[in-house]
Every structure is written in structure tokens, then in C-alpha cells.
Amino acid sequence: MTAVAGDEEWVGEIADTVEPRPIIDSVLRFEGRIWSIRSDTVDFAGHHVVRDVQQHLGAVAVIAIDDQDRVLLIRQYRHPVAMALFEPPAGLLDVAGEAPHRTAARELAEESGFEASTWHVLVDFLNSPGGSSEAIRVYLARDLREIDGGRPHTGEAEEAHLPRAWVDLDEAKDLVLAGRVGSPTAVCGILAAWASRADGWASLRPVDARWPTRETVVSHQRVNAPSPRVSE
Structure with missing residues (x-):
């Protein structure tokens, strides 16, 4: 099943799925002992946005x-x-x-x-x-x-x-x-x-x-x- 956009209802299986978006650029902002912070430029179907990510050990x-x-x-x-x-x-x-x-x-x-x-x-x-x-x-x-x-x-x-x-x-x-x-x-x-x-x-x-x-x-x-x- 495929996703639907806007205000329509989801008709597929209810389960989290792996769907990575392309990363155009990534800049390390902070590197610590437990976590680091990086800024990723992410491609959403040609629309580029910057998302800060905390990389954590788990x-x-x-x-x-x-x-x-x-x-x-x-x-x-x-x-x-x-x-x-x-x-x-x-x-x-x-x-x-x-x-x-x-x-x-x-x-x-x-x-x-x-x-x-x-x-x-x-x-x-x-x-x-x-x-x-x-x-x-x-x-x-x-x-x-x-x-x-x-x-x-x-x-x-x-x-x-x-x-x-x-x-x-x-x-x-x-x-x-x-x-x-x-x-x-x-x-x-x-x-x-x-x-x-x-x-x-x-x-x-x-x-x-x-x-x-x-x-x-x-x-x-x-x-x-x-x-x-x-x-x-």
C-alpha cells in the first residue's frame, strides 16, 4: 500500500517503516561524549530543508x-x-x-x-x-x-x-x-x-x-x- 497526501486518510498497514530521505550535506556542530549534534540538508522531492540531529549512543x-x-x-x-x-x-x-x-x-x-x-x-x-x-x-x-x-x-x-x-x-x-x-x-x-x-x-x-x-x-x-x- 502507498501513502496518501494532504487531508486524505492512510490506508496502509499501521507500522513504522524505514524511508530515509537523501542527505545533500551534513555539518557537525558539536561532538560530545554521549551525543553529537549535526545539521543535515535533506532533500524532500527537490525541496531542501535543514534538520538538526542529535546522534545518541542509545x-x-x-x-x-x-x-x-x-x-x-x-x-x-x-x-x-x-x-x-x-x-x-x-x-x-x-x-x-x-x-x-x-x-x-x-x-x-x-x-x-x-x-x-x-x-x-x-x-x-x-x-x-x-x-x-x-x-x-x-x-x-x-x-x-x-x-x-x-x-x-x-x-x-x-x-x-x-x-x-x-x-x-x-x-x-x-x-x-x-x-x-x-x-x-x-x-x-x-x-x-x-x-x-x-x-x-x-x-x-x-x-x-x-x-x-x-x-x-x-x-x-x-x-x-x-x-x-x-x-x-
């Missing part, structure tokens, strides 16, 4: 649920918004060659002091596709066990002190819908977990399931190459 997050259906959240300060947010354990894809689910397991251990024996893909999303290439995958981790010795002291600055909170999944869903918890990994992950549980977890995917959005941004050179590990 990230993973973990909705860890215990045997009482409680979600593990971490309270962490986020300087760009001047807020301390309740979030699931998460981290950047900043280790070259490390599989995303391995990154997720490492971040769960480092930020919470827990490990899990049952893992699934819960939900994927693009954090801000109007300007950023950041692709995030959220995993569901169950059958939790606290690591001997607890959380390792691996962080500094914002990550030096990460208080844990266990929140009933139903309550966590209500907190999201009330606007009291607003981190995107928490919003997407909690709502996806709540919906998946209601469906008997039928929507869960294997831990090593393909990640098409990540594959797309990597293949179209929208992702920063990993450098030495940094805090997110």
Missing part, C-alpha cells in the same frame, strides 16, 4: 519486578531538568560489542545490587525522534536475587547515591497517569508491564529479539560510536 532500561509484583525504581538527579526522578535502572549502550541485554543486566546490578534469572524484551521506543536518534529498549527482569554484598560502589556524582524504592505495579501505573512519575523509561516501561501482565505476559519477546529501530539508526549512521564509559 540506551537500555530494566523494569525489575519481584515476587510481590513490585517494581524497582531508582531515585536519581537529572541536571537538565533540575529534578530528582524515579526511574528504572538504565544505562547507555557505551561498551562496543556488548549485547544490549548484557548491558541491561550489568546496569541492574550496578545501580540496584540485584540480578535476575528471567529476562524478556518488554518495549522499544524512540525517545525524541523529531530531533534525536536515541533508541531505548526496556527489558522485563523477574526472579530477582540480591547480589552478595549489595550494590557495588561504581558511580560518582549523580550516581553516587541512588536510593531504591519498591512500588506495587498497580500503584506505579497510577503514579505515571497522575503525572507524578515522568521519566520516559518509567512511563513506557511501567505502562507496558502493567498492560502485558493484564494479558498474561503474552506480549513479551525473547531477550535477544531483533531491535529494528536500533538497527535502522545504526545502519543509517545516526549513532555515536561508543567511547570510554561515561555516566548517563
Whole structure:
């Protein structure tokens, strides 16, 4: 099926598709440790426009649920918004060659002091596709066990002190819908977990399931190459 223009209705399949437009020119404006900013001149059927793109490493997050259906959240300060947010354990894809689910397991251990024996893909999303290439995958981790010795002291600055909170999944869903918890990994992950549980977890995917959005941004050179590990 093909797209239709103007005010007409879409009649094709409802699914995101890969449709890159030709890039006539690209200028690197800023190069940082986690992301870079470039300005692309894009050809839309002969009409050239400039679009600024944040090239991001990408990230993973973990909705860890215990045997009482409680979600593990971490309270962490986020300087760009001047807020301390309740979030699931998460981290950047900043280790070259490390599989995303391995990154997720490492971040769960480092930020919470827990490990899990049952893992699934819960939900994927693009954090801000109007300007950023950041692709995030959220995993569901169950059958939790606290690591001997607890959380390792691996962080500094914002990550030096990460208080844990266990929140009933139903309550966590209500907190999201009330606007009291607003981190995107928490919003997407909690709502996806709540919906998946209601469906008997039928929507869960294997831990090593393909990640098409990540594959797309990597293949179209929208992702920063990993450098030495940094805090997110």
C-alpha cells in the first residue's frame, strides 16, 4: 500500500517503516561524549530543508519486578531538568560489542545490587525522534536475587547515591497517569508491564529479539560510536 497526501486518510498497514530521505550535506556542530549534534540538508522531492540531529549512543532500561509484583525504581538527579526522578535502572549502550541485554543486566546490578534469572524484551521506543536518534529498549527482569554484598560502589556524582524504592505495579501505573512519575523509561516501561501482565505476559519477546529501530539508526549512521564509559 502507498501513502496518501494532504487531508486524505492512510490506508496502509499501521507500522513504522524505514524511508530515509537523501542527505545533500551534513555539518557537525558539536561532538560530545554521549551525543553529537549535526545539521543535515535533506532533500524532500527537490525541496531542501535543514534538520538538526542529535546522534545518541542509545540506551537500555530494566523494569525489575519481584515476587510481590513490585517494581524497582531508582531515585536519581537529572541536571537538565533540575529534578530528582524515579526511574528504572538504565544505562547507555557505551561498551562496543556488548549485547544490549548484557548491558541491561550489568546496569541492574550496578545501580540496584540485584540480578535476575528471567529476562524478556518488554518495549522499544524512540525517545525524541523529531530531533534525536536515541533508541531505548526496556527489558522485563523477574526472579530477582540480591547480589552478595549489595550494590557495588561504581558511580560518582549523580550516581553516587541512588536510593531504591519498591512500588506495587498497580500503584506505579497510577503514579505515571497522575503525572507524578515522568521519566520516559518509567512511563513506557511501567505502562507496558502493567498492560502485558493484564494479558498474561503474552506480549513479551525473547531477550535477544531483533531491535529494528536500533538497527535502522545504526545502519543509517545516526549513532555515536561508543567511547570510554561515561555516566548517563
